[in-house]
Amino acid sequence: MNGDAFPTARAAGYRMPAEWELHERCWMSWPSRRELWDDNLGATQRAYANVANAISEFEPVTMLAPPHDADNARNQCGDRITVLAVELDDSWTRDNGPNFVKNDAGELAASVFHFNAWGGKHRPWGKDAALGHRLAEYLGIPSFSSPLFMEGGGINVDGQGTLLTTEQCVLNDNRNPGLTKDEAARALCDALGMTRLIWLPGDPDDIETDGHVDGIACFVRPGKVLVEICPVQGTPRYDFMQANLEAVRNATDANGDTLDVVTIEEAYEAERRSEIFASSYINFYIANGGIVMPGFGIDRDQDARNLVATLFPDREVVQLDISDIALGGGGIHCITQQQPVSGT
Numbered sequence: 001m002n003g004d005a006f007p008t009a010r011a012a013g014y015r016m017p018a019e020w021e022l023h024e025r026c027w028m029s030w031p032s033r034r035e036l037w038d039d040n041l042g043a044t045q046r047a048y049a050n051v052a053n054a055i056s057e058f059e060p061v062t063m064l065a066p067p068h069d070a071d072n073a074r075n076q077c078g079d080r081i082t083v084l085a086v087e088l089d090d091s092w093t094r095d096n097g098p099n100f101v102k103n104d105a106g107e108l109a110a111s112v113f114h115f116n117a118w119g120g121k122h123r124p125w126g127k128d129a130a131l132g133h134r135l136a137e138y139l140g141i142p143s144f145s146s147p148l149f150m151e152g153g154g155i156n157v158d159g160q161g162t163l164l165t166t167e168q169c170v171l172n173d174n175r176n177p178g179l180t181k182d183e184a185a186r187a188l189c190d191a192l193g194m195t196r197l198i199w200l201p202g203d204p205d206d207i208e209t210d211g212h213v214d215g216i217a218c219f220v221r222p223g224k225v226l227v228e229i230c231p232v233q234g235t236p237r238y239d240f241m242q243a244n245l246e247a248v249r250n251a252t253d254a255n256g257d258t259l260d261v262v263t264i265e266e267a268y269e270a271e272r273r274s275e276i277f278a279s280s281y282i283n284f285y286i287a288n289g290g291i292v293m294p295g296f297g298i299d300r301d302q303d304a305r306n307l308v309a310t311l312f313p314d315r316e317v318v319q320l321d322i323s324d325i326a327l328g329g330g331g332i333h334c335i336t337q338q339q340p341v342s343g344t
Contacts, residue, residue: 008190009111009144014101015193016111017340018159018219019286026055026287027135027337030065030073030083031091036122036328047324048091049076051285051292051332054318056080058287064088064131089128090117092330094214095151096128097337098135098143101193106343110136110143111191113150118209119174139339146191148184149175153212153334155192158219161254163194166244168202168211175210196254200244205237208276208329215280215331216244220311223253224260228282231265231300241266264307270296276329283331284308286315286338294331295319 009015030048031037037044052061062082065073070085077083090096095118098110112132117125136143148170156164170176170184179187185197202211209215217227227245230238249261267279281304284293291312295301301319309317322331 009101010190010193013103014109016099016101016157019338022341023059023288024339024341025060025062027093027097028052028063028335029088029091029093030063032066032069033090043324045076050320052077052081054292055287058290087127089125092334093337094153094334096131098132099152100339102340108141108342110141112143113146113148116149148187153214156213156218158222160222161195163197164213164217166200166202166211166213172210198251200247204240214333215283217248218282226262226264226282228266228280229263231268267296267300269298274327278326278329278331280331283333285332285336289315291315291317292332293319294322296323297321
């Protein structure tokens with residue numbers, strides 16, 4: 001599909017659906033990289049299995065697993081989860097998997113970013129870099145290649161033309177050196193079929209993903225954005241999270257409308273079990289009829305759950321303690337990737 005006539009998903013008439021649109025299934029990848037997880041690997045695998053089984057209550061889940069660890073994944077995940085053996089380096093399907101896009105006829109395609117392990121932070125990454133196109137080939141759908149080095153956790157869409165991302169991630173020299181904001185905006189919109197890009201500054205404390213937006217803000221419906229804030233005023237973190245909030249408040253969507261903005265306080269009191277610990281409540285997965293969201297074993301968990309439940313009154317909210325995932329630098333959204341249903 002990467003022919004001269006239609007070099008981009010947008011040019012070929014494809015767009016990325018919003019996450020709340022109906023899914024065929026959820027894709028995940030089994031954690032096996034001991035250099036990242038160290039002695040916590042077993043607990044992390046159990047946490048991934050818990051997320052997979054929670055999502056499977058709402059939609060089918062396929063767990064990709066390195067061939068040497070596929071049987072272990074099957075044993076831990078159980079019969080509800082389909083395990084598919086495939087060569088992998090790491091376990092963050094949101095970031096190294098394809099971004100599924102869809103045209104007006106309901107046909108699916110995969111739009112694939114170049115992947116270099118969040119700016120070369122983990123080696124090797126070659127197997128993960130090939131995953132997007134390999135999965136498209138497995139599914140028998142066409143694929144598009146974006147010129148950007150980028151990850152799926154760095155973008156969020158409303159399915160109607162509007163895209164959220166951060167300057168810290170997209171314009172980082174470890175991904176796209178020398179790229180201008182206009183060039184980046186055009187490439188992102190081309191890759192995802194969007195027409196309007198909203199830039200957020202990012203999260204300087206996020207030294208692992210360099211400010212992925214899926215730990216900062218997300219659309220919860222067209223025209224409505226949930227933004228994470230720091231609950232402790234008078235701190236540098238409070239100030240730069242407020243900067244993200246103001247960027248969203250001052251933006252307009254693809255229709256030219258100002259956005260309805262809701263805030264949620266992050267899990268500030270959670271025990272930071274690593275330097276890259278991810279304490280975001282926004283890093284949840286929107287499943288068919290459900291929300292599977294992070295918890296951290298702290299009092300603030302219940303307030304966060306209640307707020308998410310009010311934003312998604314037609315979905316069941318399931319909250320899981322993800323501390324054994326968060327220590328690797330991500331959350332539930334980071335380890336999942338939705339495949340929209342085909343057809344209109």
